[in-house]
Amino acid sequence: xxRAFERFEAVMExxxxxxxxxxxxxxxxxTLAPKEADEYTAKTIGSLSEQYRExxxxxxxxxxxxxxxxxxxxxxxxxxxxxxxxxxxxxxSCIPAGEYREFAKLRAVxxxxxxxxxxxxxxxxxxxxxxxxxxxxxxFASYQAxxxxxxxxxxxxxxxxxxxxEALDAFFGxxxxxxxxxxxxxxxxxxxxxxxxxxxxxxxxxxxxxxxxLAEYVGFDFNRGVMAVSAHPFTTNLHNHxxxxxxxxxxxxxxxxxxxxxxxxxxLYELGIRDDLTQTVLGQGSSMGMHECQSRxxxxxxxxxxxxxxxxxxRVTEIFGEPLKSVALDDFLAAVNRTAxxxxxxxxxxxxxxxHVLIRYEIEKMLIEDDVPVTDLPEIWNRKYExxxxxxxxxxxxxxxxxxxxSQGSFGYFPSYALGSAFGAQIYFHMKKEMDLDRLLxxxxxxxxxxxxxxxxxxxxKLKTSRELLREITGEDFSPKYYIQYLKDxxxx
Amino acid sequence: xxRAFERFEAVMExxxxxxxxxxxxxxxxxTLAPKEADEYTAKTIGSLSEQYRExxxxxxxxxxxxxxxxxxxxxxxxxxxxxxxxxxxxxxSCIPAGEYREFAKLRAVxxxxxxxxxxxxxxxxxxxxxxxxxxxxxxFASYQAxxxxxxxxxxxxxxxxxxxxEALDAFFGxxxxxxxxxxxxxxxxxxxxxxxxxxxxxxxxxxxxxxxxLAEYVGFDFNRGVMAVSAHPFTTNLHNHxxxxxxxxxxxxxxxxxxxxxxxxxxLYELGIRDDLTQTVLGQGSSMGMHECQSRxxxxxxxxxxxxxxxxxxRVTEIFGEPLKSVALDDFLAAVNRTAxxxxxxxxxxxxxxxHVLIRYEIEKMLIEDDVPVTDLPEIWNRKYExxxxxxxxxxxxxxxxxxxxSQGSFGYFPSYALGSAFGAQIYFHMKKEMDLDRLLxxxxxxxxxxxxxxxxxxxxKLKTSRELLREITGEDFSPKYYIQYLKDxxxx
Numbered sequence: 001x002x003r004a005f006e007r008f009e010a011v012m013e014x015x016x017x018x019x020x021x022x023x024x025x026x027x028x029x030x031t032l033a034p035k036e037a038d039e040y041t042a043k044t045i046g047s048l049s050e051q052y053r054e055x056x057x058x059x060x061x062x063x064x065x066x067x068x069x070x071x072x073x074x075x076x077x078x079x080x081x082x083x084x085x086x087x088x089x090x091x092x093s094c095i096p097a098g099e100y101r102e103f104a105k106l107r108a109v110x111x112x113x114x115x116x117x118x119x120x121x122x123x124x125x126x127x128x129x130x131x132x133x134x135x136x137x138x139x140f141a142s143y144q145a146x147x148x149x150x151x152x153x154x155x156x157x158x159x160x161x162x163x164x165x166e167a168l169d170a171f172f173g174x175x176x177x178x179x180x181x182x183x184x185x186x187x188x189x190x191x192x193x194x195x196x197x198x199x200x201x202x203x204x205x206x207x208x209x210x211x212x213x214l215a216e217y218v219g220f221d222f223n224r225g226v227m228a229v230s231a232h233p234f235t236t237n238l239h240n241h242x243x244x245x246x247x248x249x250x251x252x253x254x255x256x257x258x259x260x261x262x263x264x265x266x267x268l269y270e271l272g273i274r275d276d277l278t279q280t281v282l283g284q285g286s287s288m289g290m291h292e293c294q295s296r297x298x299x300x301x302x303x304x305x306x307x308x309x310x311x312x313x314x315r316v317t318e319i320f321g322e323p324l325k326s327v328a329l330d331d332f333l334a335a336v337n338r339t340a341x342x343x344x345x346x347x348x349x350x351x352x353x354x355x356h357v358l359i360r361y362e363i364e365k366m367l368i369e370d371d372v373p374v375t376d377l378p379e380i381w382n383r384k385y386e387x388x389x390x391x392x393x394x395x396x397x398x399x400x401x402x403x404x405x406x407s408q409g410s411f412g413y414f415p416s417y418a419l420g421s422a423f424g425a426q427i428y429f430h431m432k433k434e435m436d437l438d439r440l441l442x443x444x445x446x447x448x449x450x451x452x453x454x455x456x457x458x459x460x461x462k463l464k465t466s467r468e469l470l471r472e473i474t475g476e477d478f479s480p481k482y483y484i485q486y487l488k489d490x491x492x493x
Numbered sequence: 494x495x496r497a498f499e500r501f502e503a504v505m506e507x508x509x510x511x512x513x514x515x516x517x518x519x520x521x522x523x524t525l526a527p528k529e530a531d532e533y534t535a536k537t538i539g540s541l542s543e544q545y546r547e548x549x550x551x552x553x554x555x556x557x558x559x560x561x562x563x564x565x566x567x568x569x570x571x572x573x574x575x576x577x578x579x580x581x582x583x584x585x586s587c588i589p590a591g592e593y594r595e596f597a598k599l600r601a602v603x604x605x606x607x608x609x610x611x612x613x614x615x616x617x618x619x620x621x622x623x624x625x626x627x628x629x630x631x632x633f634a635s636y637q638a639x640x641x642x643x644x645x646x647x648x649x650x651x652x653x654x655x656x657x658x659e660a661l662d663a664f665f666g667x668x669x670x671x672x673x674x675x676x677x678x679x680x681x682x683x684x685x686x687x688x689x690x691x692x693x694x695x696x697x698x699x700x701x702x703x704x705x706x707l708a709e710y711v712g713f714d715f716n717r718g719v720m721a722v723s724a725h726p727f728t729t730n731l732h733n734h735x736x737x738x739x740x741x742x743x744x745x746x747x748x749x750x751x752x753x754x755x756x757x758x759x760x761l762y763e764l765g766i767r768d769d770l771t772q773t774v775l776g777q778g779s780s781m782g783m784h785e786c787q788s789r790x791x792x793x794x795x796x797x798x799x800x801x802x803x804x805x806x807x808r809v810t811e812i813f814g815e816p817l818k819s820v821a822l823d824d825f826l827a828a829v830n831r832t833a834x835x836x837x838x839x840x841x842x843x844x845x846x847x848x849h850v851l852i853r854y855e856i857e858k859m860l861i862e863d864d865v866p867v868t869d870l871p872e873i874w875n876r877k878y879e880x881x882x883x884x885x886x887x888x889x890x891x892x893x894x895x896x897x898x899x900s901q902g903s904f905g906y907f908p909s910y911a912l913g914s915a916f917g918a919q920i921y922f923h924m925k926k927e928m929d930l931d932r933l934l935x936x937x938x939x940x941x942x943x944x945x946x947x948x949x950x951x952x953x954x955k956l957k958t959s960r961e962l963l964r965e966i967t968g969e970d971f972s973p974k975y976y977i978q979y980l981k982d983x984x985x986x
Contacts, residue, residue, distance in 0.1 A: 017540035021514035028517060036716045037735035043772060044731065047510035051544070223529045238537065242530035279536060 004067035005078055009280075011061045012085060016279050018052040020238045027244055029111075030230040042108030049104035050097065057093040061085070077276065080463050084281040091158075094143040103136045107409055114407035115231070123378045123396035126407070131374045133409050134367060141368075152368040155412030159288040160419060162467050165365065168415055171480050172358050175418065178484045180388060183352050186339045186491040195335035197323045199252045207249045210319045211260045217312060218264040218298055219450050220245065224271060232404050233259040233346075235266035235295075240278035243270040253320065254336050255347060258299050265298030266291055268450060272458025282462040288413060290457065290466040292420025293427070300350045300421070301428050301486070302449070304337050306330075307441035339491060341389035343398040351491050352389060354421060359384045360403070360414040368411060422483035423470060429482045430474040497560035498571055502773075504554045505578060509772050511545040513731045520737055522604075523723040535601030542597035543590065550586040554578070570769065573956050577774040584651075587636040596629045600902055607900035608724070616871045616889035619900070624867045626902050627860060634861075645861040648905030652781040653912060655960050658858065661908055664973050665851050668911065671977045673881060676845050679832045679984040688828035690816045692745045700742045703812045704753045710805060711757040711791055712943050713738065717764060725897050726752040726839075728759035728788075733771035736763040746813065747829050748840060751792050758791035759784055761943060765951025775955040781906060783950065783959040785913025786920070793843045793914070794921050794979070795942070797830050799823075800934035832984060834882035836891040844984050845882060847914060852877045853896070853907040861904060915976035916963060922975045923967040 025045050033041065055061060068074060068082055092100070110129050117126035141154040153164045163171075215227060230246040237243040245263035247256050269285050277283045285291040302308050309316075309329055317325045324332070339349045345356035363380060366372040372380070381400040386392050393399030405413050431437060431452065440448050456473050470478050518538050526534065548554060561567060561575055585593070603622050610619035634647040646657045656664075708720060723739040730736040738756035740749050762778050770776045778784040795801050802809075802822055810818045817825070832842045838849040856873060859865040865873065874893040879885050886892030898906050924930060924945065933941050949966050963971050 013536070013540050014544055017537045017544070018514075020534075020537045021511075021518070021541060024517055024521060025514070028521070032719055034715065034717050034719055034735055037731065040732040040734045040772065041513075043506070044510045044513045047507050048514060051507055051510070222527065224527050226525055226527055238530065239533040241533045242527055279533065 004064065004071040005074060008061075008064035008068050008082070008085075011055065011058070011064050012081070012280060015052055015055040015061075016281070016283070018048050018055065020279075022048050022052070023236050023238060027236050030232070030234065031228040031246060038109060038112050042105055045108045046101055046105035050101040053092050053095075053097065053100050056085070056089050061089065065089075077282070077463065081281055084462065088281065091144055095140055099136070099139070103140070103409070106132065106136070110407045110409075111404060114401065114404065118397045118401040121395040121397040121401070123400050124375065126401060127374050127377075130377075130406055133406065134374060134411075137409050137411055138368060150369060152365055152412065155364075155368065156415065157412075159410075159413050159416050161287065161465050163289070163415070163419065168361065171422070172361055172415075172418070174480050174484065175354050176358060176388075179351065179354060179487065182488060182491055183339060183341065183355065183389075186351060187341065190334065190338045190340075193334045193338045194331070195338055197327050198254050198335055200323050201251075202253055202320050202324070204249055206320050207253055207256050210253070210316055211247050211249075211256055213312075213315065213319065214257060214260050215245065215264050215267075217444075217446070218261055218303075219268050219446055220264045221271060225267060227260075233263055235263045235270070237267075237270040239283065240271055240273045240275065243267045252347075253324075258303060258336070259346070261303040262295045262299035265295035268298070268453070269294045269458050272450075272454040273461040274459045277461040277463065284462050286457070286460065286462055286464060286469055287466045288416035289419035289423060290469060292416050293423035293466075294420075294453065294457070296417070296421045297424035297428065297453075301424055302441065304333070304350065305438075305441065306333055307438040309333065310442050311444045337490075341391050343385065343391055343393050344402055346402075350421075351487055354418045355388045357414050357418040359388060361418075364411050364414065419466075422480050423466060423478070425483035425486040426470060426474055426479065428486065497557065497564040498567060501554075501557035501561050501575070501578075504548065504551070504557050505574070505773060508545055508548040508554075509774070509776070511541050511548065513772075515541050515545070516729050516731060520729050522601075523725070523727065524721040524739060531602060531605050535598050538601045539594055539598035543594040546585050546588075546590065546593050549578070549582050554582065558582075570775070570956065574774055577955065581774065584637055588633055592629070592632070596633070596902070599625065599629070603900045603902075604897060607894065607897065611890045611894040614888040614890040614894070616893050617868065619894060620867050620870075623870075623899055626899065627867060627904075630902050630904055631861060643862060645858055645905065648857075648861065649908065650905075652903075652906050652909050654780065654958050656782070656908070656912065661854065664915070665854055665908075665911070667973050667977065668847050669851060669881075672844065672847060672980065675981060675984060676832060676834065676848065676882075679844060680834065683827065683831045683833075686827045686831045687824070688831055690820050691747050691828055693816050694744075695746055695813050695817070697742055699813050700746055700749050703746070703809055704740055704742075704749055706805075706808065706812065707750060707753050708738065708757050710937075710939070711754055711796075712761050712939055713757045714764060718760060720753075726756055728756045728763070730760075730763040732776065733764055733766045733768065736760045745840075746817075751796060751829070752839070754796040755788045755792035758788035761791070761946070762787045762951050765943075765947040766954040767952045770954040770956065777955050779950070779953065779955055779957060779962055780959045781909035782912035782916060783962060785909050786916035786959075787913075787946065787950070789910070789914045790917035790921065790946075794917055795934065797826070797843065798931075798934065799826055800931040802826065803935050804937045830983075834884050836878065836884055836886050837895055839895075843914075844980055847911045848881045850907050850911040852881060854911075857904050857907065912959075915973050916959060916971070918976035918979040919963060919967055919972065921979065 022045060025041065025048070029038075029041065065082060065085060068078070074082065110133060113129045114126050117123065137155065138151055141151040145151060145154050150165065156163060156165065156168070212227065216222065220227070224241045225243045225245065228244070228246050229248060231248060233245070233247050235243070235245045245260070245267050247260050247263065249256050269291055273283055285294075306329070309332070313329045313332065317327070337349065339351040341352050341355075342348055345353070345360075348356050359381070362384065363377065366380065367374070367377070377400045378396050382392050385399075405411075428437075435448065435452070437449070440446075457469055460469070464472070467478055470476075515538060518534065518541070522531075522534065558575060558578060561571070567575065603626060606622045607619050610616065630648065631644055634644040638644060638647050643658065649656060649658065649661070705720065709715065713720070717734045718736045718738065721737070721739050722741060724741060726738070726740050728736070728738045738753070738760050740753045740756065742749050762784055766776055778787075799822070802825070806822045806825065810820070830842070832844040834845050834848075835841055838846070838853075841849050852874070855877065856870065859873065860867070860870070870893045871889050875885050878892070898904075921930075928941065928945070930942070933939075950962055953962070957965070960971055963969075
């Protein structure tokens with residue numbers, strides 16, 4: 001073994017421990033921490049974040065990395081870790097320590113400000129904070145930008161490599177052209193579908209029991225994971241033996257049902273990462289898009305199919321009781337696949353979902369590239385919702401304040417949701433050539449599907465890019481056509 | 494302001510952030526983490542612990558501390574922080590980095606090994622691990638020992654300054670002489686007390702509701718704290734705005750009732766620490782003894798008194814329902830104050846409690862100073878229980894395996910429990926001169942009692958030693974006579 005690499009690993013382990021600590025604090029903040037703790041805990045998280053940065057750009061890390069290169073003879077995996085660390089080092093070292101730290105502190109309180117503004121349905125109460133966040137993110141991007149690189153492209157790159165604005169403009173262009181008319185048509189066709197039984201007064205414990213059952217059925221391992229409740233469902237992990245998901249319980253039971261399947265899709269990715277990659281810089285999903293691909297594949301392509309529900313529908317309706325118990329499976333499926341333009345992205349049906357994402361992509365571009373003032377956002381937001389979906393938010397909470405992302409400084413994340421759906425459809429078309437997916441689902445053999453995804457995707461963590469994975473699995477480069485085809489097949493009928 | 498101190502504070506903040514992260518991981522491990530996470534999370538905790546050590550002994554810290562001394566003009570609080578850091582620096586720098594790290598990793602898995610051995614009631618399954626822990630602790634103590642200082646004295650010093658074996662031999666000597674005969678006599682007097690109603694089949698949710706009510710009544714602030722369930726009740730804190738307690742629910746309801754009051758006593762201490770001390774090296778209790786003083790003061794002196802229960806007994810019995818609802822307050826008090834020699838320290842009555850601690854003190858001395866082999870512990874343990882309490886454990890789970898402490902490497906901690914009780918009695922005698930405690934309790938005015946303790950003790954954190962606090966409050970040095978007097982008054986009748 002390369003001796004220098006051992007030293008490199010020891011330094012990386014420290015950075016990873018700090019990252020795990022930050023993940024735990026974030027989990028704790030969203031699920032449990034007392035409400036007055038914020039300001040003080042922000043100081044702790046800010047310091048951990050600063051220490052993470054210091055560790056990554058330290059002489060110790062640089063020296064260890066340089067020694068590895070000099071000594072040579074690294075394995076492919078070791079090379080990849082080194083490359084990943086160097087990229088992170090470069091990304092971080094161009095941001096001055098003080099600014100990095102100040103932003104980490106800001107970020108730790110910003111979500112609270114956003115949540116309060118949302119509660120009060122008043123975007124302008126969040127606007128000054130958002131303006132500061134946008135300034136930070138633009139400045140950070142300008143530090144990182146390569147010669148001539150646009151700022152929003154820098155941001156996009158941190159979530160999804162090889163997908164610049166140019167690529168995304170083309171991608172979203174195709175989606176818009178195909179989906180806007182498809183959505184209008186499909187919407188009319190299912191206008192009469194009854195979904196009132198989804199929001200009958202089911203007891204909370206039934207929702208909890210169903211959530212646990214579904215998570216386990218899809219493959220969540222409760223010996224290596226935890227499920228809790230938070231305002232905004234998410235998945236996090238400390239390593240591949242501690243993966244955590246959250247859900248929320250609303251009046252409409254499909255909200256928690258599909259959020260649990262979605263988060264379990266994320267969790268399967270993290271649980272499936274190889275042991276030699278977990279707790280290293282490669283111990284995470286390939287990209288945000290590939291992560292969303294896994295979650296949305298399970299939530300929609302699998303989770304809203306007839307074959308998935310056939311073996312478990314009886315059990316699930318037993319848990320909920322009446323009125324669901326008397327609803328035929330086909331009526332349930334029609335309800336959870338009904339397309340109707342709504343205001344809330346996370347509650348959107350599969351077809352209109354990408355239009356929600358498209359709106360955010362366009363707004364982020366305006367915000368970052370065209371310097372549109374933050375205070376204009378609600379109006380821009382509402383206009384775009386009218387244009388693409390034909391609905392107009394009644395207040396900011398169901399408008400520009402609905403998502404947590406911007407309060408976290410995540411600009412460029414949203415496109416991942418649409419890309420992930422498109423990745424998923426492309427993989428789905430290929431999988432169907434290799435196995436009888438419907439039969440497997442009807443027989444409850446989700447283990448075969450999990451094994452397939454683990455072998456081709458999960459195990460590699462960040463060792464391969466999403467484009468590489470797609471090419472290896474499907475034998476061709478990324479193409480949005482499968483996603484459009486999938487939606488046409490499903491909603492064109 | 495001293496400019497050098499600002500730099501010193503910045504480095505201290507980093508060390509404190511690492512400490513808070515470790516506290517959160519510990520909390521999470523005991524209350525929530527999935528069972529297969531242990532081994533991996535241990536790596537993270539080991540690394541954080543190593544980074545804490547590195548930060549405390551770093552050139553950065555040394556340089557900042559030295560600059561503060563050179564520049565001078567520090568406030569009293571600043572001086573105290575500097576002193577505390579220097580002591581910790583000295584303590585840590587004599588332990589080689591590798592050993593410190595290895596022990597931190599070991600410690601993170603040891604509790605699991607102990608828990609499993611306890612479950613299987615087999616001390617010998619824990620013995621090899623315990624032997625390694627004892628070796629580490631002795632070696633660490635030998636690194637830290639001053640010229641001629643005994644190893645166990647080094648360990649005692651880390652929990653309670655100014656209480657060496659010499660002082661404790663005298664203290665426990667007095668206790669043994671007074672309490673062994675008093676216990677025997679009192680035990681006979683209350684042999685007929687009926688306490689069967691404490692272990693009727695009360696529903697879990699009643700225990701939970703009572704726990705929450707009592708915590709709140711004693712003064713736990715749920716906006717700045719969290720309560721959860723763990724095998725072994727404990728209190729931890731991230732800072733003075735995030736203090737966490739746990740309890741457990743057993744068949745006997747007094748177990749959770751008094752553990753909640755006990756942990757709330759600890760929590761009040763942490764919640765009461767001044768804002769300029771929290772998140773610094775002085776942001777914790779003065780000593781383990783003073784911490785136990787607060788918890789045991791509320792649990793026993795306050796919490797088992799008639800005056801405490803008078804205003805709330807109706808409410809609490811309402812929560813539990815029958816049979817407790819039909820039990821007269823005096824019968825309830827007789828039951829929860831009944832002395833009967835038992836096997837389990839945490840379930841012990843107030844009078845025999847210190848005898849449990851005495852046994853542990855004597856065994857720790859043998860283990861550390863006389864090199865008694867670890868494998869002999871169960872037999873020694875059982876013999877001492879027969880001698881002092883007249884009972885003999887039927888298995889190791891109710892014998893030498895019952896406490897978590899040794900698995901954590903905490904030798905020298907146990908005496909704090911007895912010292913804390915004695916501190917509490919001394920403060921109690923003094924408080925009674927200044928206020929009508931019984932009347933305040935009967936009127937539900939716990940806020941007055943809390944304010945008194947906050948003003949005299951809590952706010953100072955670690956700024957003053959327990960001996961200093963005792964002297965300032967009571968006007969005299971520590972003396973065990975009040976504790977013995979208190980127990981004679983209570984149980985002599």
